[in-house]
Amino acid sequence: MNAFVIGHPIAHSRSPLIHGHWLREHGIAGAYRRIDVPPGELADFVSGFARQGYVGGNVTVPHKEKAFELASRRTARAERLGAVNVLKALPGGEVWGDNTDGVGFADSIGEAIGPGWEREVSVAVVVGAGGAARAIVGALLDLGIPRVRIANRTPGRAADLVRFDPARVEPIGWDELPLAVEGADLLVNTTTLGMKGQPALDLALDRLPEGAVVADAVYVPLETPLLEAAKRRGLRTVGGLGMLLHQAVPAFESWFGVRPRVTPELRSLIEADVEAGR
Numbered sequence: 001m002n003a004f005v006i007g008h009p010i011a012h013s014r015s016p017l018i019h020g021h022w023l024r025e026h027g028i029a030g031a032y033r034r035i036d037v038p039p040g041e042l043a044d045f046v047s048g049f050a051r052q053g054y055v056g057g058n059v060t061v062p063h064k065e066k067a068f069e070l071a072s073r074r075t076a077r078a079e080r081l082g083a084v085n086v087l088k089a090l091p092g093g094e095v096w097g098d099n100t101d102g103v104g105f106a107d108s109i110g111e112a113i114g115p116g117w118e119r120e121v122s123v124a125v126v127v128g129a130g131g132a133a134r135a136i137v138g139a140l141l142d143l144g145i146p147r148v149r150i151a152n153r154t155p156g157r158a159a160d161l162v163r164f165d166p167a168r169v170e171p172i173g174w175d176e177l178p179l180a181v182e183g184a185d186l187l188v189n190t191t192t193l194g195m196k197g198q199p200a201l202d203l204a205l206d207r208l209p210e211g212a213v214v215a216d217a218v219y220v221p222l223e224t225p226l227l228e229a230a231k232r233r234g235l236r237t238v239g240g241l242g243m244l245l246h247q248a249v250p251a252f253e254s255w256f257g258v259r260p261r262v263t264p265e266l267r268s269l270i271e272a273d274v275e276a277g278r
């Protein structure tokens, strides 16, 4: 039983480390391979992977939206996002697509803060409105968070997310962000700001309540300047690595029928890889 991760480029994907670890842990005779698929070859790849002996695989940049269109069956959460990060071959030649990024985010907060964390959150502020933001906003709504404010540099993309739930999603201007964090129980950065080689997200955190949680989707570096600033203020923080690890759990389960665990050993393995700068 083999699985893949496809993207273009794909050399930097850490998914082979994660799934390779679980394949060994569960004694599954199979391989998880990194495959560079240029955009022009995506349709042929998706229609032909089962014949090449793959049970399914992950999809990453820039293929998540196109792969969504190519999947003939899709989960409701993938439908809402219009993007898949998981494909699986179904009997009869159909291809099923799912999006596990949102649930990966939710589970990573649960791991860090504890079960039931969502009951502590009345207002969440999401910074950014790209692919990661869409998945995270969807997950927050699924968890019943009453109010989700979204600020994005390009305002139209934040406004577009209102369609997820007009009663609970509120787009806010980029300049309003410093005021909008007032009273927020959860602040999530989903932009590329804070990534290695990028400027930090420049946002004062003094208006956040004492019990607030600050999360970042970015995991290179493992601790972004935003998280460092939140820690200095004594706030609870959650880095992006947990989201990466937890989005992989339901994917692995869908292909191999075993639900793997995010263990300290797995986390250390990936942390070491990130710190080595690969």
Ligand SMILES: NC(=O)c1ccc[n+]([C@@H]2O[C@H](COP(=O)([O-])OP(=O)(O)OC[C@H]3O[C@@H](n4cnc5c(N)ncnc54)[C@H](OP(=O)(O)O)[C@@H]3O)[C@@H](O)[C@H]2O)c1
Residues within 6 Å of the ligand: 101, 104, 127, 128, 129, 130, 131, 132, 133, 152, 153, 154, 157, 190, 191, 192, 193, 195, 217, 218, 219, 240, 241, 243, 244, 245, 247
């Ligand atoms: N932890 C995980 O498992 C996981 C999963 C997915 C993504 N991520 C991380 O999340 C981040 C975003 O990924 P994505 O897939 O959502 O990317 P994306 O779809 O390209 O979205 C990028 C977002 O960053 C904003 N942005 C970029 N440069 C900016 C700047 N200079 N100032 C303000 N905003 C800026 C964009 O705003 P505009 O709309 O104005 O361009 C947009 O909201 C990346 O760091 C990625 O590695 C992590």
